Amino acid sequence: MILISIRYKIIFSYDGTNFCGFQVQPNQRTVQGEITKVVNQIAKNPSKPIKICGSGRTDSGVHALAQVAHFDFPFKIASNHMFKALNSMLPLDIVVKKVNIVSKDFHARFDVSGKRYMYRIDLGQFRDPFKRFYTGHWRGKLDLNKIQVALNDLIGTHDFTSFVASGSEARSNIRTIYEATYHLDSSNNELRFEFYGNGFLYNMVRIIVGVLVEIGSGYRDVHDILRLYRIKDRTQARRTASPQGLYLKHVYYEYEDPKHPTKSSYKI
Amino acid sequence: MILISIRYKIIFSYDGTNFCGFQVQPNQRTVQGEITKVVNQIAKNPSKPIKICGSGRTDSGVHALAQVAHFDFPFKIASNHMFKALNSMLPLDIVVKKVNIVSKDFHARFDVSGKRYMYRIDLGQFRDPFKRFYTGHWRGKLDLNKIQVALNDLIGTHDFTSFVASGSEARSNIRTIYEATYHLDSSNNELRFEFYGNGFLYNMVRIIVGVLVEIGSGYRDVHDILRLYRIKDRTQARRTASPQGLYLKHVYYEYEDPKHPTKSSYKI
Incomplete structure (x- = not known):
């Protein structure tokens, strides 16, 4: 008997509120x-259970707009049928946005070339009941300049040792950030950050957001990030922004972004 | 001993998801x-418990952007202090937006002259995980014309007997609707309705939305609402839109809207 299997790549979104992480x-x-x-139910519970491989973890309470995973399925189902089967069986806090049959060369974690995260901060005087699971919160003044x-100090290749939480298993703390931007959404009274880089360490985005807010509040020197690169001391970046505001927005694979085609050599 | 008390009017917002209604x-x-x-805690648990009187009920899962209530407090606290005390002690799914000291003539329920509701419908093919507690859902095509x-058939004074759920305690089913509008929010892939009237019967907005969606889908004649007024039969308006999409948006009091100043004579 020849065991064949078909590799599926799925892109999906989830509300992290009621999950203990990814x-x-x-x-x-x-x-x-x-x-x-659900995947094992669709396969009628095969003797060898199907495993799901994600692009990386997200913490408890953290959301994803487009997380990526792959799995090897024991028989072929058209990708649009797999799409419908998954969405009709998954709980309402996960939705699959795209399904593709891919070659066995594709690996959802090892082939990641970059990730994009968004962080939403509600600026209201009191926490908005409708945003309590979907934004961080800051009521003080922030100097956007x-x-x-x-x-700008984040852009480029740096040693992010001061920005990694204990528990990280990364072999290197050096990462490259391609884009780091903010957008003030006045109609929603929200500040939104976006970070695009070749990889992010454990809690790195949330620690960066904590430092940015302290710089915007005047509690830190405007170029304090340069000092944090140098001193390589996690205890200096005190505040970790809450998980509720964090969204995994996009996972990039090799050659998907021609400007940044490098296959990541980091364990993410 | 003379018992005095101060009447407070509060305007507040809540996420109805984790409440069994108002x-x-x-x-x-x-x-x-x-x-x-919380109000009784602020008053140090008075011998006679303080009661909260709301403008009306909302069902389990229904939200409020600006619900109104009053209560009589045994001693005077400046309204901005009451505002801070309430918001620091209330759970995160309720937020007080405004506190005023009012005369004993004001009554949060009896003085209502109108209410405004919003209903949000997500039009995505699959339910958006982030909207599952905050919108209804319709994946079919809708003819907005x-x-x-x-x-337009809703505007004016009508007998809404076909649009009231069993369990209503209203003495009359006649209500006047001043405004009934839709807004297509393409960037969020949502259809939003707003209804402003002198009062709404039990489940009336959700039943109206159910009928509107069926008219938009071609399942009902475009003027079916006129027929429903005539036949006065609840079983004819089958679908009740889900509570998650419904928001109490504004409660109007006498003379607040000069165009519609009538004090409601209906039990709401």
Whole structure:
């Protein structure tokens, strides 16, 4: 008997509120766990359980607009049928946006060339009840000119040792950031950051946002990020922005962005 | 001993997701219950418990952008201090937007002259995980011209017997609708309705939305609302739109809207 299998790439979105993060954990509701359950149900519970490989983890409470994963399915189903089957069986806090059959060369984690994250901060005096699971919150004044200067300091290749949480398993703390921008959405009273880079360390985006807010508030020197690169000391970047505001917005694969085609050599 | 008390009017917003509706019920988490608890805590648990009187009920899962209530407090606190005390003690799914000290003539329910509701419908092919608690959902095509014709049929004074759910305690089913509009929010792929009238019966907005969607889908004649007024039969308006999409947007009091100053004589 020849065992064949078909590799599927899926792009999906989830509301992280009611998940204990992305990665499977015993006795916890996780995104990977829910997708694994459904994919195995579609395959009629094969003798060898199908595993789901994601582009990387997200923490408890963190959202994804376009997370990517792959899995090897024991028989062929047209991608539009797989799309409908997944969406009709998945819980309402996960939705699959795209399904493709891909070659066995494709790997959702090893082939990542970059990631884009968004962070939303609600600026209201009191927390908006409708945003409590979907934004961070800051009620103080922020100097956007200072924040712009600090964002410029993020661009390029740097040692982010001061910006990594304990528990990181990365072999190197050097990462390259291609874009770091803000957008003030006045109609929603929100400040939104976007970060695009070749990889991000554990909690790195949330620690960066904490530092940016402190620079915008005048609690830190406008170029404090340059000092943090030098001193390589996590205890200096005190505040970690809350997970609710963080969204994995896009996962880039080799040659998807011709300007930044490098296959990442980092463990992400 | 002379018992004095000060009447406070509060305007507040809530995410209805985790409440069993507005009104106090034994062993259930309700909006009125949470506010009652906090107000009595601020008053150091007075011997005679303070009661909260709202402008009317909302159902389980229904939201409010500006619900109104009043209560009589046993001693005077400046309204800005009451505002801060309430917001620091209330759970994160309720936020007080305004506090005023008012005369004893003001009554949050009896003085209502009108209400404005919004209903949000997500038009995506699959339910957006981030909107599942905040919108209804319709994936079929909708003819907005037909919906506009139907909205016009709502304007004016009509007998809404076909549009009231069983369990209504209203003495009369006659209500006047001043405004009934739609707005297509393409950037969010949403259709939003707004209804402003002198009062709304139990489930009336959600039943109206159900009928509007069926008219827009071609399942009903474009003027079917006129037939429903005549036949006065609830079973004919089958679909009740889901509570998640409904928002109490504004409560009007006498003379607040000079065009529609009438004090409502209906039990709302």
